[in-house]
Amino acid sequence: MPRGAEQAAIEQRRATIRDVAERAGVSTATVSRVLNRNYPVAQETRERVESAMRELGYVVNAHARALAGASNRTVGIIVSEIVDPFFAFIARGVEREAARTGRLCLVCCTEGDPKRELAFVDLLHEQRADAVVLVGGSIADRTYTAELTRRAQELHAGGASLVLCGRPSLGGRVPAAAVEYDNEGGAFAITDHLLNQGHERILYLGGPPGVSTTRDRLAGYRRAHELRGVAPDDDLVHTGAFSRGFGYRTMRDLLRRRRDFTAVFAANDIVAAGVAQALEEAGVRIPGEVSLVGYDDVPVAEEMRPRLTTVHIPLEEMGRQALRLALPSEDDDDWRAPSTGVLRLGTHIVVRESVAPRTPGRARRG
Amino acid sequence: MPRGAEQAAIEQRRATIRDVAERAGVSTATVSRVLNRNYPVAQETRERVESAMRELGYVVNAHARALAGASNRTVGIIVSEIVDPFFAFIARGVEREAARTGRLCLVCCTEGDPKRELAFVDLLHEQRADAVVLVGGSIADRTYTAELTRRAQELHAGGASLVLCGRPSLGGRVPAAAVEYDNEGGAFAITDHLLNQGHERILYLGGPPGVSTTRDRLAGYRRAHELRGVAPDDDLVHTGAFSRGFGYRTMRDLLRRRRDFTAVFAANDIVAAGVAQALEEAGVRIPGEVSLVGYDDVPVAEEMRPRLTTVHIPLEEMGRQALRLALPSEDDDDWRAPSTGVLRLGTHIVVRESVAPRTPGRARRG
DNA sequence: CTGAAAGCGCTAACAA
DNA sequence: TTGTTAGCGCTTTCAG
Numbered sequence: 001m002p003r004g005a006e007q008a009a010i011e012q013r014r015a016t017i018r019d020v021a022e023r024a025g026v027s028t029a030t031v032s033r034v035l036n037r038n039y040p041v042a043q044e045t046r047e048r049v050e051s052a053m054r055e056l057g058y059v060v061n062a063h064a065r066a067l068a069g070a071s072n073r074t075v076g077i078i079v080s081e082i083v084d085p086f087f088a089f090i091a092r093g094v095e096r097e098a099a100r101t102g103r104l105c106l107v108c109c110t111e112g113d114p115k116r117e118l119a120f121v122d123l124l125h126e127q128r129a130d131a132v133v134l135v136g137g138s139i140a141d142r143t144y145t146a147e148l149t150r151r152a153q154e155l156h157a158g159g160a161s162l163v164l165c166g167r168p169s170l171g172g173r174v175p176a177a178a179v180e181y182d183n184e185g186g187a188f189a190i191t192d193h194l195l196n197q198g199h200e201r202i203l204y205l206g207g208p209p210g211v212s213t214t215r216d217r218l219a220g221y222r223r224a225h226e227l228r229g230v231a232p233d234d235d236l237v238h239t240g241a242f243s244r245g246f247g248y249r250t251m252r253d254l255l256r257r258r259r260d261f262t263a264v265f266a267a268n269d270i271v272a273a274g275v276a277q278a279l280e281e282a283g284v285r286i287p288g289e290v291s292l293v294g295y296d297d298v299p300v301a302e303e304m305r306p307r308l309t310t311v312h313i314p315l316e317e318m319g320r321q322a323l324r325l326a327l328p329s330e331d332d333d334d335w336r337a338p339s340t341g342v343l344r345l346g347t348h349i350v351v352r353e354s355v356a357p358r359t360p361g362r363a364r365r366g
Numbered sequence: 367m368p369r370g371a372e373q374a375a376i377e378q379r380r381a382t383i384r385d386v387a388e389r390a391g392v393s394t395a396t397v398s399r400v401l402n403r404n405y406p407v408a409q410e411t412r413e414r415v416e417s418a419m420r421e422l423g424y425v426v427n428a429h430a431r432a433l434a435g436a437s438n439r440t441v442g443i444i445v446s447e448i449v450d451p452f453f454a455f456i457a458r459g460v461e462r463e464a465a466r467t468g469r470l471c472l473v474c475c476t477e478g479d480p481k482r483e484l485a486f487v488d489l490l491h492e493q494r495a496d497a498v499v500l501v502g503g504s505i506a507d508r509t510y511t512a513e514l515t516r517r518a519q520e521l522h523a524g525g526a527s528l529v530l531c532g533r534p535s536l537g538g539r540v541p542a543a544a545v546e547y548d549n550e551g552g553a554f555a556i557t558d559h560l561l562n563q564g565h566e567r568i569l570y571l572g573g574p575p576g577v578s579t580t581r582d583r584l585a586g587y588r589r590a591h592e593l594r595g596v597a598p599d600d601d602l603v604h605t606g607a608f609s610r611g612f613g614y615r616t617m618r619d620l621l622r623r624r625r626d627f628t629a630v631f632a633a634n635d636i637v638a639a640g641v642a643q644a645l646e647e648a649g650v651r652i653p654g655e656v657s658l659v660g661y662d663d664v665p666v667a668e669e670m671r672p673r674l675t676t677v678h679i680p681l682e683e684m685g686r687q688a689l690r691l692a693l694p695s696e697d698d699d700d701w702r703a704p705s706t707g708v709l710r711l712g713t714h715i716v717v718r719e720s721v722a723p724r725t726p727g728r729a730r731r732g
Numbered sequence: 733c734t735g736a737a738a739g740c741g742c743t744a745a746c747a748a
Numbered sequence: 749t750t751g752t753t754a755g756c757g758c759t760t761t762c763a764g
Contacts, residue, residue, distance in 0.1 A: 026735085032759055059492055064757035088449040095448060107461065122425070154425060299610075397742095405750095431741080433740090434741075
């Protein structure tokens, strides 16, 4: 007999629907009816049941309910890092849309580990979440894609849906919706903005290599160069991570080795903040000597001095739409998840103060 | 017969433990055993069961499991706004601690509405969350406190725990743990820092009135004045909200009416960012003409120029500890929630660049 | 408008 | 090592 057994004996046992029924002198079916307000119950009966519930401190058990009935009204969202504003804003969109449809939101953080990502999808499936939203760039790994595809199918077979948010669709044959944003287009536009100001040696800094987000931004960066007839130089590209630290260290180290660039395209605003600090410490003026742009348009872009020119993504809207895509709209009685369907939202550049025309003759060999 | 009925007929029915048992030619108990790895199962049997699960795409139902067994291994966290770094960092602590103990995290956003806060506590209780963490300042309303107290008791009676994080405990008789931080102390320290630099007319800007966070910060602000023998002037205090917009507008409007202050204590870093912008637009130099401090020490403090002097709070640690307080440690077999117990973490000021000694004769009447 | 009864999918004794 | 058998707390026909 384990210690604490007598305590366990007097252990709290929550009131159940049966306790309520007994106390109110009705059947459990009636209690269920007042709980769900889905069948007529005599006013007087209802009141009796309601006070019984109050007196007993009755709280319905969502698990029993989910088991007996349909859904538990929860959705899941998987992000890399909840303190990263990119993910936080998307999460807000998902949470708000979930709340609007009377659902709770399970938030999972992978810290960038694809293994945990898959494990979380499983966990959310076990929870019978109505939808699971997978946020952020994906790696282009065969095994990973196969694993994810299998889960999408399992989820779909169970009547739930997987939605990809901010990453490419799994293709028409896989039952997973996707909300994308024009990542390549945004990168193209902001690179063109730089080229248009006369910059030709543009550093690209940050973003994990092999991740779709990075790939698309780099594609836009390269296309802009090609369209202007400027040969893109891969020696100017340094991928690594989406962190302030990476931006800072890389810029600092680069500054010691070379000065043959007049602009920096940071993979996102957070990286840009790190780059700005390194530039500042080296006494390099922005945008006087070096122009700087970011991506995402998160709040830090407005706080930096000079304010950061960047690419706006409708983050919260993406989150909201992801859930809309996955969930039946309330007034649509019989509804089938648009198993596969991709929604693509636009991006646009926000011009602030961190870009200036290139001063002729400024770029010199490192 | 509703439309889509024949579709419903061929509707996916997920494989259950019985299907797996049948296919593997064993009993459901055995399947349960290989699922939970808590009882010996013959190697050969296990393999048979495992492939049956794989073939059927079996995914255990967490609700059935929760209903039959003990917990569903989820915790809840209620914050005002997930994109606010104050909450995001605490949420990260909670989420990480939850993940560490194999739990999922239900995140709820109230958008500052105490009504929704209570409603979320109920929802989380329905979900039978092992713990619910209520984050952020509280209003001092009798009815509200009574409602919350009742829920704390119900939760406790059900074997779950309510933890308050960043707000005062409900008192020794209410079964709710609390993780606080030395809010008043931090406010005292940073006000004293300002006073020590010769500032005597210090504006206090932001924070919703009537909320504990605001009350405590103001208390520290006042105590510092008193200790230095400077009469605190309530005319310098403008509460309102914890938003950038509030800081910006209030500072901008104040600047038109008065200039009889030499320093600003913003209720948090976000408000400080707004204040800084208003000051900048009015051509008032920080810290040359006006010193500025914030509270929280969230990333924006490092991005502002000048960098913001502020009060550091161990946000992530608070979240982590909140859950530790609420949950049994794995190696503690029989465990009772320390129903009531408060943990208080320290705060300290971080001196950066936004404070300078008062220039004598600088404060002039508006 | 109300009650009886049959599960929902799983776990945990208790037997074997 | 495995199977049998009760439930866990709720919803939902189907009767009345």
